[in-house]
Amino acid sequence: MRLVVIGGVAAGTKAASRARRVDPDLEITIYQEEPEISQSECGLPYLLSGTVEHRDDLIARTPEEFAEKDVEVLTRHRVEKIDPDNKTLTVKNYTTGEEFEDSYDRLIVATGAKAIRPSIEGVDLDGVFTLHFLSDSDRILSFIEERSPKKAIIIGGNYIGLEVAENLTERGMEISLLEAEEQVAVTYGPEVAEKVEEHLEEKGVAVFTGALVKALVDDGEGRVRAVRVMHSGEDAEMETELVILGTGIRPEVPDVALAEMKPEVPEVSLAEAAGAEIGPTGAIQVDKHLKTNLPDVWAAGDCVESVNLVTGEAIWAPLGDTANQMGRVAGTNAAHGEDILEFPGVLDTGLFKIFDLGVAKTGLSEDAAQEAGFEVVTASVESVSKAGYYPGGQSTFIKLIVDGATGRLVGAQIAGGNADKYVDICATAIWGKLAYPDLINLDLAYAPPFGPTLSPVIAAASVLAGEFEKKTEGVRARE
Amino acid sequence: MRLVVIGGVAAGTKAASRARRVDPDLEITIYQEEPEISQSECGLPYLLSGTVEHRDDLIARTPEEFAEKDVEVLTRHRVEKIDPDNKTLTVKNYTTGEEFEDSYDRLIVATGAKAIRPSIEGVDLDGVFTLHFLSDSDRILSFIEERSPKKAIIIGGNYIGLEVAENLTERGMEISLLEAEEQVAVTYGPEVAEKVEEHLEEKGVAVFTGALVKALVDDGEGRVRAVRVMHSGEDAEMETELVILGTGIRPEVPDVALAEMKPEVPEVSLAEAAGAEIGPTGAIQVDKHLKTNLPDVWAAGDCVESVNLVTGEAIWAPLGDTANQMGRVAGTNAAHGEDILEFPGVLDTGLFKIFDLGVAKTGLSEDAAQEAGFEVVTASVESVSKAGYYPGGQSTFIKLIVDGATGRLVGAQIAGGNADKYVDICATAIWGKLAYPDLINLDLAYAPPFGPTLSPVIAAASVLAGEFEKKTEGVRARE
Numbered sequence: 001m002r003l004v005v006i007g008g009v010a011a012g013t014k015a016a017s018r019a020r021r022v023d024p025d026l027e028i029t030i031y032q033e034e035p036e037i038s039q040s041e042c043g044l045p046y047l048l049s050g051t052v053e054h055r056d057d058l059i060a061r062t063p064e065e066f067a068e069k070d071v072e073v074l075t076r077h078r079v080e081k082i083d084p085d086n087k088t089l090t091v092k093n094y095t096t097g098e099e100f101e102d103s104y105d106r107l108i109v110a111t112g113a114k115a116i117r118p119s120i121e122g123v124d125l126d127g128v129f130t131l132h133f134l135s136d137s138d139r140i141l142s143f144i145e146e147r148s149p150k151k152a153i154i155i156g157g158n159y160i161g162l163e164v165a166e167n168l169t170e171r172g173m174e175i176s177l178l179e180a181e182e183q184v185a186v187t188y189g190p191e192v193a194e195k196v197e198e199h200l201e202e203k204g205v206a207v208f209t210g211a212l213v214k215a216l217v218d219d220g221e222g223r224v225r226a227v228r229v230m231h232s233g234e235d236a237e238m239e240t241e242l243v244i245l246g247t248g249i250r251p252e253v254p255d256v257a258l259a260e261m262k263p264e265v266p267e268v269s270l271a272e273a274a275g276a277e278i279g280p281t282g283a284i285q286v287d288k289h290l291k292t293n294l295p296d297v298w299a300a301g302d303c304v305e306s307v308n309l310v311t312g313e314a315i316w317a318p319l320g321d322t323a324n325q326m327g328r329v330a331g332t333n334a335a336h337g338e339d340i341l342e343f344p345g346v347l348d349t350g351l352f353k354i355f356d357l358g359v360a361k362t363g364l365s366e367d368a369a370q371e372a373g374f375e376v377v378t379a380s381v382e383s384v385s386k387a388g389y390y391p392g393g394q395s396t397f398i399k400l401i402v403d404g405a406t407g408r409l410v411g412a413q414i415a416g417g418n419a420d421k422y423v424d425i426c427a428t429a430i431w432g433k434l435a436y437p438d439l440i441n442l443d444l445a446y447a448p449p450f451g452p453t454l455s456p457v458i459a460a461a462s463v464l465a466g467e468f469e470k471k472t473e474g475v476r477a478r479e
Numbered sequence: 480m481r482l483v484v485i486g487g488v489a490a491g492t493k494a495a496s497r498a499r500r501v502d503p504d505l506e507i508t509i510y511q512e513e514p515e516i517s518q519s520e521c522g523l524p525y526l527l528s529g530t531v532e533h534r535d536d537l538i539a540r541t542p543e544e545f546a547e548k549d550v551e552v553l554t555r556h557r558v559e560k561i562d563p564d565n566k567t568l569t570v571k572n573y574t575t576g577e578e579f580e581d582s583y584d585r586l587i588v589a590t591g592a593k594a595i596r597p598s599i600e601g602v603d604l605d606g607v608f609t610l611h612f613l614s615d616s617d618r619i620l621s622f623i624e625e626r627s628p629k630k631a632i633i634i635g636g637n638y639i640g641l642e643v644a645e646n647l648t649e650r651g652m653e654i655s656l657l658e659a660e661e662q663v664a665v666t667y668g669p670e671v672a673e674k675v676e677e678h679l680e681e682k683g684v685a686v687f688t689g690a691l692v693k694a695l696v697d698d699g700e701g702r703v704r705a706v707r708v709m710h711s712g713e714d715a716e717m718e719t720e721l722v723i724l725g726t727g728i729r730p731e732v733p734d735v736a737l738a739e740m741k742p743e744v745p746e747v748s749l750a751e752a753a754g755a756e757i758g759p760t761g762a763i764q765v766d767k768h769l770k771t772n773l774p775d776v777w778a779a780g781d782c783v784e785s786v787n788l789v790t791g792e793a794i795w796a797p798l799g800d801t802a803n804q805m806g807r808v809a810g811t812n813a814a815h816g817e818d819i820l821e822f823p824g825v826l827d828t829g830l831f832k833i834f835d836l837g838v839a840k841t842g843l844s845e846d847a848a849q850e851a852g853f854e855v856v857t858a859s860v861e862s863v864s865k866a867g868y869y870p871g872g873q874s875t876f877i878k879l880i881v882d883g884a885t886g887r888l889v890g891a892q893i894a895g896g897n898a899d900k901y902v903d904i905c906a907t908a909i910w911g912k913l914a915y916p917d918l919i920n921l922d923l924a925y926a927p928p929f930g931p932t933l934s935p936v937i938a939a940a941s942v943l944a945g946e947f948e949k950k951t952e953g954v955r956a957r958e
Binding site for chain 2: 010040042043046051052057058060309319320321322324325328329343344346347348349350351352353358360362387388389390391418420421423424425427428429431432433434438440441442443444445446447448449450451453454455458462
């Protein structure tokens with residue numbers, strides 16, 4: 001019995017490990033296009049500042065470690081075609097240039113996502129980079145060592161863009177961040193995004209929201225020398241020596257023309273070409289056992305669509321931890337050849353650090369909750385991350401979003417000290433279908449070095465109780 | 480309508496504030512025996528090292544601030560008697576020495592707890608202190624300034640004793656900690672307690688468990704000069720200049736002979752004398768609306784017994800955050816004169832820091848779960864508090880305890896980095912009745928500066944899944 005896994009980052013390696021544990025006799029091969037497997041994309045920005053010193057620190061496991069578990073890993077191998085009827089694969093070996101056929105009994109597609117290179121003029125100039133793989137950070141670091149740029153422009157103000165802004169600032173560079181939307185961190189609520197923008201400015205990053213990049217300007221020798229941008233209704237040219245594209249990633253089922261991938265060109269993906277159903281988010285559609293519509297083909301990780309457990313709608317949530325969790329489910333089911341485990345869905349939880357500010361969300365923002373049809377009640381509090389008298393406390397903003405009909409928590413937005421803790425409390429509470437009266441009495445832990453007497457989650461829930469009282473009084477008054 | 484609150488720390492002040500918010504016309508008086516109200520007991524150890532610089536930083540609110548909200552606060556006033564039939568109180572003014580009568584329509588008893596002075600020889604010598612109020616820390620700090628002791632012995636290895644050990648060490652003193660039980664942190668599991676003991680020793684604190692204190696030795700001039708102790712079957716005399724009694728606290732309903740209170744002498748409490756039912760834990764018994772058996776008398780905070788939501792049994796859980804939450808319920812209900820809010824109970828969540836180690840628990844330890852009749856399945860993992868490659872990570876031990884019959888989480892024990900976060904996830908999960916399969920797929924937040932890709936809560940839940948598989952296979956094998 002032969003299991004093939006296409007893709008060797010979070011979902012693929014986890015799936016292979018699980019499959020091996022379930023069935024010691026299974027023949028398992030991982031095909032990985034990049035030279036490394038198990039690389040942490042989330043760690044890449046920290047290589048740019050030297051916070052993480054060695055690139056290899058970002059490689060969690062090597063092909064040799066998998067070989068010890070009798071899992072074959074073939075790097076620099078690209079699966080070019082899946083034939084689901086004959087259960088065969090066409091594979092290209094990048095090192096030798098050879099193409100060959102392989103076959104599978106069961107297949108896991110874990111092809112991940114690729115960085116978008118937007119189709120703007122000058123995007124292929126020297127000095128313009130995306131950051132998605134170790135090979136990208138290698139290129140950026142070589143460029144920085146060679147040219148010692150003083151200025152960089154980051155296009156796109158989401159996770160990668162924000163984290164790169166921090167890390168290049170830490171390196172001593174002068175950073176401008178351009179974001180086309182009216183706020184950075186577009187998947188977060190505006191209150192939180194505003195705090196991020198303020199914090200960036202405090203740390204010396206020039207932030208331009210509503211900034212439309214028109215072109216990257218050639219210095220005449222094939223190098224980028226400026227970014228042409230429309231901002232506040234005016235065209236401007238901003239000088240720079242380095243551009244990082246943080247314009248987002250999209251689900252990727254490997255196609256034959258990666259280098260030409262543009263966000264507006266629908267990609268012809270490996271899985272899609274093989275007949276796999278693609279969902280409304282553009283990622284591969286799977287059932288709750290992470291099975292595709294193709295026989296004996298499962299899919300996991302950033303290439304897969306999930307379910308938002310708050311709305312029940314399809315969502316594309318490409319994150320390393322989710323990929324890992326999906327890999328466990330897909331690997332177990334594929335190894336058994338039957339549907340043992342379910343992946344229930346996600347809450348769209350997110351977390352990042354930008355300089356000294358932790359920022360987090362789970363569930364729906366207020367706007368998203370309204371769009372989803374909830375009658376929304378919210379409460380926000382400003383708190384502090386340690387007891388008031390204990391040194392080193394940091395302020396924290398938290399906003400809870402609840403369903404007015406049931407009182408149930410449907411979302412939280414957090415910025416400041418302990419953001420990582422409070423978001424995990426809220427994510428667990430949403431998972432457990434807790435309503436605000438539960439949160440008020442929740443027996444959370446308290447000690448002065450770790451937070452105020454009452455967790456801001458509890459404090460915000462108490463404010464919610466007041467909002468619900470007002471609402472009830474309003475109803476009574478109208479009656 | 481007149482509401483009287485007896486006790487002005489966490490529960491009492493919160494209850495009075497809530498009552499004022501509910502009913503602007505209510506006449507409200509707080510009687511407080513100590514000179515200050517709203518003092519943070521949890522902050523007291525940090526005064527001893529200077530981590531918290533000013534004693535007044537530990538006072539959250541003053542009588543003047545309450546006066547602005549039209550709440551009368553009478554400090555250094557002790558309620559000596561409650562007459563529930565006539566709804567009158569006998570009050571003693573400590574400043575004038577006068578005794579007078581007062582009356583109430585509704586009463587909240589929030590008399591808290593008192594430090595135990597064990598009935599051992601020499602316990603009243605100069606240089607022997609408890610630490611429960613600001614007046615205690617004032618006395619200890621005066622003593623330290625006057626005498627500059629180099630050595631101190633702490634009797635009792637629970638919250639206060641451990642935190643004092645840290646803070647006096649930080650001050651440069653040589654500390655020995657004596658604990659009668661076989662481990663410190665007796666309400667925690669042995670794995671966690673062992674890590675605390677190791678950490679204390681690493682930081683230079685000499686820890687003696689199973690150490691029975693026989694007597695405190697007089698230097699001939701009324702000062703303590705040594706502790707006589709039986710340890711490992713042998714009697715020893717340990718020299719010291721200062722002794723802190725961290726021998727625990729007990730629920731307190733003020734009695735007329737505080738100074739003579741001994742743990743083995745049943746205290747005749749104010750509420751008990753008035754006919755209030757005392758529960759099996761020795762604290763005041765209340766219904767879920769925090770009402771006592773006396774007409775129009777509620778009770779809240781450390782003097783009150785609660786329900787352990789995991790076992791359904793009575794539990795005494797004297798903590799500042801719980802007291803605050805109870806105060807909200809009692810204050811609301813007393814102000815309305817009817818039972819509006821419920822206090823559901825507690826999970827026995829706990830958290831403390833000892834030097835660089837965070838230690839936490841929620842729900843039941845493995846032993847407690849077994850005693851409560853659960854068929855227990857557990858899993859422990861060692862993890863790290865940041866992504867492996869991100870600098871500054873700290874190791875973390877986590878043990879999950881689940882009910883074998885349902886798979887539901889019933890407890891967690893944690894020591895190390897992010898202990899405060901992981902315990903709050905687990906407490907919320909227990910509250911939401913989550914089982915281990917929920918925890919495996921839980922959409923917690925991940926970013927490299929805040930934790931490993933998979934939260935150790937998720938990792939431990941995955942180990943639990945393996946334990947349950949083994950169990951199922953074991954059952955099959957026996958069949």
